[in-house]
Amino acid sequence: MKKMQIFEPAMCCDTGLCGVSVDPELLRISTVLNTLKKNGVAVDRFNLSSAPMAFVNNKVINTFINEKGVEDLPAVLIDESIVIIGRYPTNEELVSLLEVPASYLTETKAAKQGGCCCSDGNCC
């Protein structure tokens, strides 16, 4: 399993729902990553308004925005290299880049156990 980080432009929140328009891509990526998280795969998202420090501390992304500014965000990093710019990874790319089973995107361990409510996958 690989470590993925996504660096995004300034946004109100992960789904963008309180922004000026609804971007279906943001809804997709937010919910897919949420499902991955429930399967124990953490993908970190940093957006300029809520986590600007990450753009300073991460050398790779810092060099990137110093050269290209914000226009080419989002940028997707696998370990320490940029693999996608200007868009979010597709579901297929997530599977191959993260090296996880495709089922991780569609169902959660918790769901298999009968639709329980806890976010960490343990039944309450």
Next chain:
Amino acid sequence: MQVFDPNKITLTKYLFYTGKGGVGKTSVACATAVCLADSGKKILLVSTDPASNLQDVFHTTLSGKATPIAEVANLDVANLDPMQAAAEYRESVIAPYRGKLPESVLANMEEQLSGSCTVEIAAFNEFSNFITNKSLEQKYDHILFDTAPTGHTLRMLQLPSAWSNFISESTHGASCLGQLSGLESKKEMYKTAVETLTDGAQTTLILVTRPETTPLKEIERASRELAELGVLNQSLVINGVLADYDDTISKSLYDKQQKALADMPKLLQSIKAYMIPLRAYNITGMENVRSLLTKDNYVICGETIKAESIPHLQDVIDDLYHSGKKVIFTMGKGGVGKTTLAAAIALGLSEKGQKVHLTTTDPAAHLKFVLDENSSITMSHIDEHVELARYQNEILSKAQETMSEEDIAYIEEDLRSPCTQEIAVFRAFAEVVERAENEIVVIDTAPTGHTLLLLDSTLSYHKEVQRTQGDIPDSVRKLLPRLRSTETEVIIVALPEATPVYEALRLEEDLKRANIATKWWIVNSSLYHSKTTNRMLVAKASNEIPWINKIAKHTNSNFALIAWTADDIKGDKLREL
């Protein structure tokens, strides 16, 4: 009814003044503050209105920090400007990154931090700070809040419970709180804010009204809504009561007031009520603030009207018609008659054969009380709760087409964010303006402060629109260009008195900065033409003249004057203006 005298009443630590715009909340709050300070109490007076007039009243430059007033010992005043608070917040977020991140990146952050939601949250933070700060609590005997007009006040006061619920119910952690990542850490402060507001031993809600039907109705709504939120310790102050009469005009005013008081809504009858007599003077300058609760002085102003002829409302309507205006706003301070005038303008244009849509962005306005719909006039109302529900449904039904139940639950949570309400209202506003494609749209706005926030978000959303992908409705894309085009005109409404005129002048400046056109002023409820002989009303009418002259000069005579009448202006009466 007992006269309102703060020294004879047991007061709680925190006092909130609420009521329809123009009823004298600021005047009453200032008079209470000065009166208590004069008696030796340490007082802090806080304004939360983005269009606050405290600077005019105290002739002092104010800021978000408590500022001592030179002429009044023991009194400090803070003017909490939400946009200023947001700017300070924005700077505090961005400053650490200057030099560390490129300029274009900082600009992107700044833009995102400029939404109306940031303004709302930043203001709310400041406000919560005032009611939870221990050292302020110890330093002052009483802390008074001269809150913004009702609709906005309600939202502001509702926020502590809305936010607390939102934060504690959020399951996926950093939900759509977006701009304020530090919000979670303030949870305790918000909780304390709610507890203080709902504790009758600490907080009193002072409902300020005029002895008139509409403000009484509105204050009843505020009283009920806040009681439902747990704010149970309430008092009623009826401002501007005429004690007796001696001519036709003063008698009709007296009768109108007495009838309104006799028909007072039931709910209000159970609340302890006080009154303040009608005064002949404007409540500016320390002398008048001090005497509001104690005595009147009938100083006649010797100035005469300089204008040779003063246009009528019909002249304004003719001009709007001939210049082909499609989007017409009425803006101004609360209580100046924006709704009535918007209705009169809509009626006037429809009588010229135009199809007209009349709408209001004021959460507290009731167009139906003023005018009935007919074949050429349709009406609507931008209701915050309705718009939020509509927006949520729209998104969820889209999501349901493709997403699993769990994903939908995730989205639902973000949709509960208080920020989504802002965007929902904004979209509704854009939609109503878009009706100008096919008809004339007359928009009655909420009092200035609220409207400034809406315009502010229009400007910042416009920047966001230009760079975001996503499906942006056409109405949103076209909104600002349309408001800046020659199709749009803002009618400024004021009364011939100090505060509404000062507020209108500032509003006009803000509109100019936003490149939105204004031309006409309408000066409402003038006693000048009334031929009264009542000593108090004659003094009051004479005090209008300098303001009418000032407006005539300022607008280059593009202003209409509307005489005070004893009748409620609605239906056919609108034609007589």
